[in-house]
Ligand SMILES: Nc1ncnc2c1ncn2[C@@H]1O[C@H](COP(=O)(O)OP(=O)(O)O)[C@@H](O)[C@H]1O
């Protein structure tokens with residue numbers, strides 16, 4: 001239970017404010033996260049990590065000398081937006097390129113990839129190493145689909161130490177990839193976490209039972225088992241990890257391993273030490289040599305009661321980097337010379353978006369666009385709990401709150417742009433940017449892309465006709481398809497593609513805007529409902545495919561709801577604003 005909060009929606013921002021105020025020796029706040037407070041030598045590769053908030057010390061607590069140069073800090077359990085990641089990276093960059101490293105989650109991938117594209121377009125070399133240590137989230141032959149959990153730390157630590165030791169970007173990428181390939185984790189949970197303002201935990205486990213193979217959000221475990229003794233848990237964790245030794249490790253006997261016994265949030269240190277006692281014995285029995293073990297909270301999940309074990313199979317170079325000194329708010333090793341602190345004024349300030357000129361006709365269309373977004377916002381408010389419940393079946397339960405955060409920000413941005421005399425294209429584009437930026441997560445990236453694509457077609461001059469709207473929704477579909485899902489993967493694509501197809505067909509049949517949109521909204525609703533029979537192949541729900549059978553995909557369902565809501569705006573005009 002999270003008891004101490006003000007406005008739940010402001011929790012992440014207020015948490016970051018307090019974190020920065022308490023840790024000015026290590027970090028400085030920038031829009032979207034934090035960077036090191038100490039000056040980094042020009043010509044050093046910048047290691048930028050990040051992810052959703054709610055996992056402290058991941059990710060801001062790991063910024064400092066010998067570790068990360070910056071962390072993009074998203075909302076609770078939602079990836080930071082591309083804009084946030086870009087700002088942190090551009091601020092941290094010291095002329096030698098940027099390495100992005102983060103846990104492999106759909107929202108993080110979408111947003112960090114977009115930020116990477118932007119940096120590259122600006123001439124900043126940028127590479128990515130995703131952490132995939134959780135062996136329960138996909139089989140070994142699909143290790144690239146695994147989630148990142150407490151193994152984040154080994155990869156970030158090695159990359160940060162290499163960068164500060166003067167490795168070039170290729171070198172930092174090489175050791176980070178090797179660290180990831182040689183890191184394996186496995187976790188269990190006894191109870192879920194309750195996000196600020198929520199009245200129930202994201203998941204529950206029956207008394208006396210535990211979820212085996214849990215992630216760091218509300219993702220269900222792979223199966224359930226009785227809670228064992230501390231020694232029994234140690235045996236389960238160690239045997240699971242020794243069952244999957246990385247291929248590059250020649251012999252287990254005599255191998256040297258970094259070890260992390262990680263508490264997920266509300267397992268006491270004392271309990272962890274009792275478990276670690278047996279872990280150490282078992283590793284010694286397997287003739288492994290433990291190097292610099294860590295027992296504590298390194299990647300958490302709010303107040304979730306859970307434990308994970310990580311083995312990091314070292315070689316000489318990785319061992320040197322794992323053991324190198326570092327100094328961050330939450331993780332310190334060895335001793336470093338004092339370093340010069342930078343001043344806040346050296347950090348780039350945000351600039352307000354410019355409003356391009358628009359015709360009077362387009363400003364009137366902007367009025368309808370604002371009304372449509374306001375209707376969408378009310379629709380999400382009405383369905384927020386339902387969307388959360390749907391997402392909790394096989395995902396992390398945050399689809400409702402993520403959509404709500406995004407659509408509220410979109411309406412605010414649209415109203416502000418409209419008041420500043422923006423045309424419809426600019427209103428929609430700024431709404432899309434705000435949606436992506438405030439919501440983060442997968443749905444933030446998707447809706448940002450949709451609104452921006454429609455905005456380009458609508459522009460700031462003309463009054464779009466039905467054909468222009470059909471072209472806009474086709475462009476939006478193409479933009480979403482670029483994120484990699486195809487029809488049948490059980491994602492929003494399953495509703496979006498039939499919507500765009502039917503809109504085009506109806507317009508081709510000569511239907512007017514309202515009639516064409518109604519046909520398309522019906523097609524989207526039918527397709528979203530039919531997604532209940534599909535097995536997910538993308539996103540957070542994928543590792544729990546069978547659990548999601550019988551429930552529609554939340555992203556497809558919310559898309560269909562919103563398309564129907566837009567229809568009520570276009571038929572009722574301004575009453576929706
Ligand atoms: N590659 C993709 N393309 C289109 N939609 C996707 C993709 N991956 C996931 N989704 C959609 O995103 C929805 C989840 O959004 P959200 O709750 O923001 O996710 P998360 O919490 O994982 O970031 C899913 O229901 C699905 O519709």
Ligand SMILES: O=C(COP(=O)(O)O)[C@@H](O)CO
Pocket residue numbers: 050051052053055076077078079103105106107108217396440441442540
């Ligand atoms: O959950 C996180 C980001 O992934 P999403 O796919 O946006 O949910 C975050 O907590 C870990 O980085």
